[in-house]
Amino acid sequence: xxxxxxxxxxxxxxxxxxxxxxxxxxxxxxxxxxxxxxxxxxxxxxxxxxxxxxxxxxxxxxxxxxxxxxxxxxxxxxxxxxxxxxxxxxxxxxxxxxxxxxxxxxxxxxxxxxxxxxxxxxxxxxxxxxxxxxxxxxxxxxxxxxxxxxxxxxxxxxxxxxxxxxxxxxxxxxxxxxxxxxxxxxxxxxxxxxxxxxxxxxxxxxxxxxxxxxxxxxxxxxxxxxxxxxxxxxxxxxxxxxxxxxxxxxxxxxxxxxxxxxxxxxxxxxxxxxxxxxxxxxxxxxxxxx
Numbered sequence: 001x002x003x004x005x006x007x008x009x010x011x012x013x014x015x016x017x018x019x020x021x022x023x024x025x026x027x028x029x030x031x032x033x034x035x036x037x038x039x040x041x042x043x044x045x046x047x048x049x050x051x052x053x054x055x056x057x058x059x060x061x062x063x064x065x066x067x068x069x070x071x072x073x074x075x076x077x078x079x080x081x082x083x084x085x086x087x088x089x090x091x092x093x094x095x096x097x098x099x100x101x102x103x104x105x106x107x108x109x110x111x112x113x114x115x116x117x118x119x120x121x122x123x124x125x126x127x128x129x130x131x132x133x134x135x136x137x138x139x140x141x142x143x144x145x146x147x148x149x150x151x152x153x154x155x156x157x158x159x160x161x162x163x164x165x166x167x168x169x170x171x172x173x174x175x176x177x178x179x180x181x182x183x184x185x186x187x188x189x190x191x192x193x194x195x196x197x198x199x200x201x202x203x204x205x206x207x208x209x210x211x212x213x214x215x216x217x218x219x220x221x222x223x224x225x226x227x228x229x230x231x232x233x234x235x236x237x238x239x240x241x242x243x244x245x246x247x248x249x250x251x252x253x254x255x256x257x258x259x260x261x262x263x264x265x266x267x268x269x270x271x272x273x274x275x276x277x278x279x280x281x282x283x284x285x286x287x288x289x290x
Contacts, residue, residue, distance in 0.1 A: 003170045003180045009156045031153035035146025036073060040065045042142035052209045059130045060138075068124050072139070075120030076113040083112010087264060089239055110227075111268040133212040140219035141200045141209075147223075148193020155185035162187070162233045163247060184234040191226035211286070217279025224272030231265045240264065 012024040043065040047058045060068075084107040085093045085100055093100050121139060125132040154160045161173040162182025170180035199222055200215065208214040235241075236248010240263070245252065249261025 002168050003172055004168075004183075006158065006171045006173055011157050027156045028150075028153040031146070031149035035149045036069055038145045039072075039139070039142035040069050042145075043068070043138045046138045046141065046209070052204070052207075054134065054210050054212060059134050060128075064128070068121070068135070068139075071120040071124045072117045075116035075118075077116070079116015079119070080108035080110070080113030083109030083115065087112060087268065088237055092239075111265075111272075114272075131212065133216065134209075137209055137212065137215035140215045141204055143219060144193050144197040144200055144223075148189050148197065151185050151189035151193055155183065155189070160185055161235055163235050165233075181235065182233040184230060187233055188226070188230040191230055192223055196222045196226060208283075211283040213279045214283035217276040217281075217283060220272045220276025220279065222276070224269035224276060227269045228266045228273070231263045231269075234263075234265070236263055 009027075011028070012026050013030060015022065015024040043060075044062045046052060047060045047062045047064065050057050053059065081100070087109050089107070117139075118136075121136055122132045125135050158173045158175060161171075161176060162184030164179040165182050166180065167182065169183065171183050172178060172180055196219070200218065203215055203218050208218070236246070238248075240248035240250055244255075244257055245259075245261075246257050247261070248263055249259070250264045250267060252259050252261035254260060
């Protein structure tokens with residue numbers, strides 16, 4: 001069977017050994033840092049362009065994104081961890097509550113991090129007396145590049161690999177069972193990152209920022225659809241996988257290993273799609289502000 005070799009990229013960009021302490025900068029951490037920096041630059045840039053906003057005036061100043069993104073970073077970390085605990089392994093962490101805070105052992109949920117970021121944004125906006133919907137639109141435009149970098153970092157780490165396949169570009173990932181698998185991290189990088197970035201920029205250039213909630217809705221629906229598609233190629237979460245359920249479906253329609261079903265990632269994406277479409281509909285049902 002034809003397979004592509006997995007590139008031997010060290011997960012650590014560099015390691016500094018001082019004898020009494022060792023520090024490594026990993027690609028995954030760098031993806032977070034660069035993603036937040038890009039997000040800050042995009043939101044600050046939009047804040048400077050009053051003509052793009054409803055009423056011809058930005059609700060935030062170019063200095064506000066520094067404070068806002070600090071809140072969002074905390075929300076992403078706390079929400080991502082708690083989302084993993086409650087969405088994916090509630091039974092385990094109920095029996096081992098001391099491990100909930102052990103984030104260095106791994107275990108983060110995008111959907112949990114997303115909820116944490118939304119709550120952080122709402123609290124920040126209320127503290128500043130600005131409309132969360134309009135600020136959320138700017139953050140929505142700034143988010144996909146960070147998702148792209150995060151999925152590329154997943155690939156470098158050789159984690160979250162895809163389902164077994166015989167496609168010519170299949171790869172055998174280190175630490176896996178040796179079966180050729182979809183490089184699903186790259187699929188998700190293309191869908192959730194690159195394609196969604198292009199879609200958000202297209203909508204921004206067509207004046208969607210002047211319709212509060214439209215860009216937020218587009219991000220919700222776009223990410224939810226991209227994640228739902230990507231889940232068809234990604235290996236199911238280990239806690240849901242069994243010989244009779246090799247793809248890790250949580251909801252199943254039928255019996256046997258070939259039964260159709262939905263993964264946890266798809267289940268959590270469905271409300272995002274519904275809310276996103278509703279936000280877009282409401283935004284365009286209103287008359288665009290002058």
